Amino acid sequence: MSGLENSSEFGVDNDFLFNLDKERVHVIEEIEQLGERVRVLKEELESLWATSKAVEYELTSVFIHRGSSPSWGHYFFYSRYLPDAPDSWFKYNDSDVSLVSSDEVLADTTGSTANPYLVRSPR
Secondary structure, eight states, rough: OOOTTGGGGTTTOOHHHHHHHHHHHHHHHHHHHHHHHHHHHHHHHHHHGGGGGGGOOOOOOOEEEEEEEEEEEEEEEEEEETEEEEEEEEEEEEEEEEEEHHHHTTTTOTSEEEEEEEOOOOO
16 A cells, blocks of 8 residues: 555544545556557647648738837838738828738848738638
């Protein structure tokens, strides 16, 4: 009974100690079973998503910030014209909305004060 053999001298009932040790063994076995179940579920989850790696993400929106700091400047937003014209984008700039090409949206802005702030690419 793992160190509980002589506990009756402390006034603890031997039947209680036996049942307590039996419960301890049961809890250890249950923890081991749950650990195995977690391992199996992780494997199942990995295999479920293994084939999804080939699915491409598709850029649908770009938020742009133009300015020297996030607290100062101007924000505007591009959104693809889906599904009708996926190579065309809407530019939302204050109250102005215009249709622009993907070249404008995907242009390299290195060195510019207009930089992507947030991009949205769902699958």
